[in-house]
Amino acid sequence: MSDWIEVGTLSDIPKQGARVVKTDNGDIAIFHTDSGDVFAVKDECPHKKGQLSQGIVYGNKVACPLHNWMINLDSGTAVAPDEGCAATYPVKMDGEKIMLSVTANEGCPNS
């Protein structure tokens, strides 16, 4: 079972933007897309560990600021033809509050 932790409200994160939650196991980037969805992804590009939170957010994707790899925010996988994935974390809304679990979803070896 996930332990849900409140990390802030939706209005704390600009649309098409991201902010970071610092944890003992590294930073987690919380993304707020243009359509209003929220995703939590490890703040580390599978390519050269660029901070995804600093990238440009478009659709449900983010472009890594270092070498422009595109990462799908829902799955954490790189957009083909690039290969690799960043771990994703369970995140949900409770009213305006963003609730995060710091136990990574399964499926990505980089968690």
Place this chain on the structure above:
Amino acid sequence: MKEKLVVIGNGMAGMRTVEELLKIAPDAYDISVFGEEPYGNYNRIMLSPVLAGDKTIEEIMLNDLQWYDDNNITLYKGVKATEIDRKKRTVTGDDGKTVSYDRLLITTGSTAFIIPLPGHDLDGVIAFRDIADVDTMLETAKTKKNAVVIGGGLLGLEAANGLMQQGMNVKVVHIMDTLMERQLDEPAAKMLQANLEERGLEFLMGAQTESIQGDGKVEKVCFKDGSEVEADIVVMAVGIRPNFALAEQVGIHCERGIVVNDTMQTFDPAVYSVGECVQHRGETYGLVAPLFEMAKVCANHLAKHGIGLYEGTMTSTKLKVTGIDLFSAGDINGDETTEDLVFKDESRGVYRKIVVKDNIVQGAVMYGDTIDGTWYFDLMRDKTDIGDFRATILFGQAHLGDSGHGDDNRVAAMADTAEICGCNGICKGDIVSAIMDKKLFTLDDVRAHTKASSSCGSCTGLVEALIAHTVGGDYSVAPHLKPMCGCSEHSHDSVREQIKKQELKTMPAVRDALGWDTPDGCPKCRMALNYYLLCQWPTEYKDDSQSRFINERAHGNIQHDGTYSVIPRMWGGMTTPQELRAVADVAEKYNVETVHVTGGQRIGLYGLKKEDLPDVWKEFTDAGMVSGHAYGKALRTVKTCVGKEWCRFGTQDSTGIGIKLEELSWGSWTPHKFKMAASGCPRNCAEATIKDFGVVCVDSGYELHVGGNGGIKVRATDFLCAVKTEDEVLEYAAAYMQFYREDAHYLERTAPWIERVGLQRVKDEIVEDAEKRKVYAERFYVAQSVAQDDPWKERVDGSEKHEFLPLKEIRG
């Protein structure tokens, strides 16, 4: 229920359309395909290398049968579509099977034209069109000796070369006096013929074939003058004809091909057609580049995006015969209104002719050394005024693919281990195998898969040459103006024009009005649109920080470890003890690891944490220093030497004019970074002749230079003009910057911009018309009136605070 799309024809055009469609609307249609040949889809333009033994059939397959399975496409393999019922919307095959459609795509391609000579139907008389023809040729070559190829055009020569490689004695029969007369002028054709003769081909020029004779099987070819030659095989390669019999038979309007509009629809709007079978704006095409463009437009329309228009293609030709380099594009013969620029060096086997009209390239023929073909093609397509480099244009774009490659640009001769892309460490072999294994055709494909030329871009020319070399002759580099990104079909120029014309003032308005495919764009177009809107509506548009690259959002350059650099402005490269003290204090207080004197005469502090940036900026703000914009597509630095104030050679106050230039232009956003310099005398210690805008002081005043670059590709500036006073320098600088801001594409430095539009255009706008110059300068001042707020001070005062703070910390 899904709509049904039926494709008649399993060739390159049809399957490329399907691929494009699957990319943008994977679930839009149930797709079925009628393919006459019993194979998947193969790369027809690579048949020549297969015949020559350079490649195998497997190597030229584009879509194997598995691909159809994987994409749920029903392939009726070896089935010829023989009937279309446009009322019931069904297609029937020659096996009696009937399939219904909602939309139909006819891609029946073309057929080789067979001259109806007596004996044309004998065994052993074939065309050069498909795998079966190639098989026949390969089989014949195993046991027989004599081959005759009728037709001295591109296809005929490739067939002849292939048969010769297979060990046959080949005679090429051509009705004209020179080879490839549509693509080559006489000198180039003669050089080509001499070269091919040296390799062993025989030519019968100006020969009129009368009949082909033999007893059931071809034995000889007879000519009108009574002569004859022995032949075990006759290949007719006299041209192709669009294959539109089926369409015509069911009442779809055809002329020389199936007539289509700009969205690739026939006169029946439910029926589309692309490829060699169509006639578009009166033209038919036989090359791969236009066919791919058509496919893209057609797929867009099928996906109901409906924004792309096909407006015709400018094509170029190369011959796929190993060891022969030949390039031809545009109007190569010219007329009384054109001039020829010619370069000929027979012992090196090099010939170039460029046809020019009013200093605009109309066409080019090259033989022996074709590396500059793509450059001439770009000049022709962009209608660049070549007046300023006409004297040297025949020697080529000498700095193509600079950065360490020097003149060693012959990609064919390069070793597989030769590094092409220095940024990403990609070698020739990596690129060639990616092109072959992954079936890549375009620069964008190669960039996506290999990363070659995707960083600094300096090797783009080399990568394009490699693609052309590897995929063969029909590759056209940039057949029309490229879309600015994958979200729409609009080019940079058309977007800028529409922003102005339709008074579009927000990003969503642009995307709505111009039919973007994506709801909120992509990084490429967001950054560009943000700039274009800002440039067009400086006092109205609200900058969208989420559409800026992190460096411009955080006002520092992100480093590979996620830390940032901070570089305060030092006006004209001048500083004071107080400023230096402030720099030293910050460096100590924040444990800055690296303090570096930059190439732009500033001091950079490296390794600062993002959270610390606002505090660091506060220190600098308090010391009276502002952001140096060392991170932005913006005015960077104005480098100076000390000038006549100190130097015994100085002619003017170069530091003074440098500071004034920087005060004038700091804070302005530009399509790409913009650097200036002012030198006090022609010794040019400030290196003003490799800057975007350079001032060289002389005794009589100031020389102004533009379009220089000391980076990726070194380019010395072009001389713009000389002026007498400081005020003039400032006005010219403002006008020039504004013209660049309004005209260049986003991420285009002044050097490639000037090469694209021509220096003359800059002179027309800025130098020769004083009124225009004033108007440009005035618009620059307006833009600057709202741009010169120090972003560091704004952040210190609290704006965009969220950018620098974590959302939360969760510990233990």
